Amino acid sequence: MNDHAAHAHDDAHDVPFLEDGKGWKSWLFTLDHKRIGVMYLWSVLIAFAAGGVFALLLRLELMAPGKQYIEADTYNRFFTLHGAIMVFLFIIPAIPSAMGNFVLPLMLGAKDVAFPRLNLLSFWIYGIGSIMALSSIVFGGVETGWTFYTPYSTNTSGAVVMMTLSVFVLGFSSILTGLNFIVTIHKMRAPGMSFFRMPLFVWATYATSILQVMATPVLGITLLLLVAERTLGIGIFDPALGGDPVLYQHFFWFYSHPAVYIMILPGMGVISEIITVFSRKTIFGYRAIAYSSLGIAIISFLVWGHHMFLSGQSAYAGMVFSFLTFLVAIPSAIKVFNWTATLYKGSISFDAPMMWTLSFMVLFTIGGLTGLFLGALGVDVHLHDTYFVVAHFHYVMMGGTVIAFYAGLHYWWPKMFGVMYREGPAKFSAIIVFIGFNATFFTQFVLGTRGMPRRYYNYLDQYQPLHQFSTFGSWIIGLGFIVMTVNLLASFKQKVKAPANPWGARTLEWSIPSPPITHNFHKTPVVTEGPYDFPVEGQAASGAEGKHA
Amino acid sequence: MNIGIVRRQHAHHFATADQEFSASKLGMWLFLVTEVLLFGGLFVGYAYGKSVYPEMWHEASKHLDWKLGALNTLFLITSSFTMVMAVNAAQRNKAGEMNGKMVGYLIATIALAGCFLVVKYFEYSHKFHDGMLPGIYYTYSGVQNANAHYFFGLYFLMTGLHGFHVVVGMILLGWVLVRATKGHFYSEYYTPVEVGGLYWHLVDLIWIYLFPLLYLVG
């Protein structure tokens, strides 16, 4: 099965994984989950930059009604690319593939993921999918929105087939990553690590993997049907040929609502890790958070119809979906309350990861609460497809997942690269992004309630002042992320050596040198207690510090 | 042909061979679930079409030759049986004495898969000739009800995707056959045969549902 038998014995190979092999071949053909995680990290950061640039271009165009500097057609292509790149190229692979690949085996005390070659294949498939997606710009561009609603997507010109095939390929990468993680979590935990001694990030990744494995295939078949619709004129979704566009929306949203939980669940996992370490207190309600991750994963399959209340779906189905949508709000609320309670009687320090986490707490709370407006049928009629929806999902996806991703990046950066970044700029960028974010997207709530539709290139004059303010806000966000990126990249030049456990965390990945050696652990660790057993003031630290080698 | 067996050391990142075996099986089962959901999407399309165009659905399904479908069902069930006998032979192959049986059963499985594809070729060529093609290429005038291209669109999608999976299965089992002839599989290590078998049974399982839905009940 594995021809690595050559260096099976561990001690001969104590070289940190970054130095274990030079040249691009050692990177592109590596089977080491840490290297694959780092490669994913650079790809998703580039994707985030590209998506971010399109966002700024869109906001610039919306400065005032009418043509500012691009045509309507170009604007439509920009918002499609902004949506597609951010969703498929950045936010779905970001935390599960980039951080999950790096951290999960370390947290479980395993040498690698269950199927290393499948892991590398997932990265290659992600690379091929991204190239196909970006090349669709050259072949005529796509201007259907990232949702590809039929019959517009089947009757319009442009490279829709190329983009849908690229998303199909990217979906495969997501399925294989999820599959790999579920087997790793079930089969490769360190001895003594029962399911309730696993860190909460592992629980969140487990729930995310279930969603990735169980929901993404339906996206695959949806896109295959869309390609068949465009090439063979099958007629399943095109009313001119006897099909039904609402059936497409059922297919699409059956994947896409679990997909939004694929995006937020890992973010919640990262927050559970960071909030405990920086308040030096055990998590409040470990089982509640673990079970609510699984609860969200299961219930997320029941609620997709709330995207279609006004799309011609029957009012009866709308009511059923609205009721179930309110059920899925409860596990998220439980998590937020548990995180807040974790801070109680802790010893809270405001390092960079904690600053990003506190900003997450505020923004995700607003994002979650505004979901109640859109879930209630009566109000959704007025708010559907307006800027209120745009603000809601940006608060949850950007205020939630993206800020949790950067909190995790600042938290695991010393472990990944063995270098510390400067605290000052990291904290400063967290504050700037928080301010810019609220300036940009809170105004969009007001735009939405006042009736400003989404995906509008030209709009009524009454919305102009708010749009202008929102555009200024987007510049502040751009500034914040530039400061953060420069600060993180500068850490490579400053070469400030990072200790093995800079934050005093108790999970397994901090018990090994940073950056870790290729085979992670000299001797497979034996776990004897939970992941968050912090000592209490005045009491001797529970058990010897070095409980695992 | 007792060419003995080639011993194998389990992958270094697994603690024991058994851990590796159960990991592979769980991984395969998860992949099979994604296949079930992939075909599930098509079955939902079938359910939609049948509920919105019931008369057309019934009339169009009359134009499928259920005898060929039944023949294909027999081929697939028999190939499932020979596959499972191959796995059984691998499990009992202590020192290479069962190699011959295992290789024989594998060849039978692949051959039956080939027959399935041949029968499918005849079905498809008959439909191509009559013009019962999906979507805008549909030129057949035998079906009275409108939108018959909807049924044939789904028919070609479902059986086409299934046929594609049969071809992938043949390639997969061909690779297992090549390794079996080299004596790689014995009672301690037969994972590829088992995993290949699981995939093949799922392909058969999907056909077990496709056959009555498309050919019989329509």
Added chain:
Amino acid sequence: MDTPNGYWMPPAASTVAQSVDDLYFVIFWLCVVFFFIVTGGVVYFAYKYRRKHPDQLATQQIGHNTLLEATWTIIPAILVIWIFVLGFRVYMDLIVAPGDSLEYQVTAKQWAWDFRDPDGCSVPGELHVPAGRPVKLTMRSDDVIHSFYIADFRVKQDVLPGRYSSVWFQADKPGTHNIQCTEYCGTSHSNMFAKVVVHTPEEFANRAQTFCKVTVGKEHGEKLYKNQCAACHTIDGNRLVGPSFKGIWGREGKMSDGSKVIVDENYIVESIRIPTAKVVEGYPPAMPAFPTLTNDDIASIIEYMKTLK
């Protein structure tokens, strides 16, 4: 324009608008309460238990508290079910039209609305309704999915090709409100504006003499241009989807098949009736047919074109 209904909402101009706004503010204040519980908790704890010296440890390791966890599960559950019930009740008023409502036919097509009232009167781009009477719109799309949205009435409904969908409202006071399309439908999705004009019952009664009368002339032509043609043809010279109408009358154009054509009545009538007959070179044959335009309409458009220098 009427006064907005508070900071958040546009004017509440239909009977159901106030109940939607009330529901909005019920959820709004509920969210404000929960927001301050969470944010207040985070800020207060972060300040009270901030780390004063580097190796300060937590004062107490509290893992869980079943009573507290039970309360913050059950109370939100009850509240969200309550919101669901409120939302359900308002939704019922929004979708079930009263029996005696006036039946209007609405057709959406790529980038224009077409309204037809019960007596067949159709003013391009304007929906004329009487005040105080429920009005039910039966909508259908010619090409892709659009969405009929009047913010001031708080009503919205997707308009599907191949299927009817319906929306109803009752405006109380005369006035003019914006109609917008909220489902992405292509290049000029953001130009698909129309107006709903609410009249007093008397004004509405003799509409045949006022706005329903079709007088061939450039004013009617201009109204038709704004509603039907503006999405693809500009009048200021630069190209949108089709050629610009600036100085079109009498202009000589080169067709895609190389032939030359002088722009006159026949060319305009043919281009509107059979758009793909003569396509100007360098432009896509993307112009849809306009079967609802009567001869008087086309005559008015021609009159209007003559004024475009």
Added chain:
Amino acid sequence: MSNENHSAHSEGHHGHFVVPAAAYVAVFIALLVLTVVTVAVAQVDLGPANMPVAMLVATMKASLVALIFMQLKYDDKLNGLVFIFGLIFLSLFFLFTLLDVFSREYIDPKYGNRTIAAEQLRAMQNKAADKAGVNTPVKPGGYTADMPAKDEWQPPPPPPTTPDAGLVDGGAPAAGSEPGSEPGSVPGSEAPAEAAPAGSAAPESAPR
């Protein structure tokens, strides 16, 4: 969640359970018999029961293959659980999609989805047939006359002329000029001049 804590480095137990070959032969025969049963039952037209019976037999065959051939019965419970969850999520997809499809005219019977839409689809299919250059004679599927083409548009009958109670409060009811009772002063069905050439190709918004 089965959390088998296997001791590190202990030799894995060898004896994976070997299913006796006889069991396989028995299942094989059962499958053949069930196939014959399926085909036989399908010849008899049971009306609405056709589908459930066919699905029942197919599910029996499928569970035989899954439990014995794929060894779910003898295997680690986790694999079975994974398969069951897959089927649960698939059934959710079926359940809610068909819930929507079958309840579309539940609220608004007058403009229900089925009747008018079917006629509307008829017209669309004619256009699609021309667009695709396909000469299928599209016979109306047993519904009432085709939907009137857009050009000969007859407005629906005026609403009942009973004086309307719901007038603007305080405002005097319009002097007897109930919109509905308007004699033909409003241009009734102004028949637009010559209709667009019959069967003109569907307004192709952009070449496919």
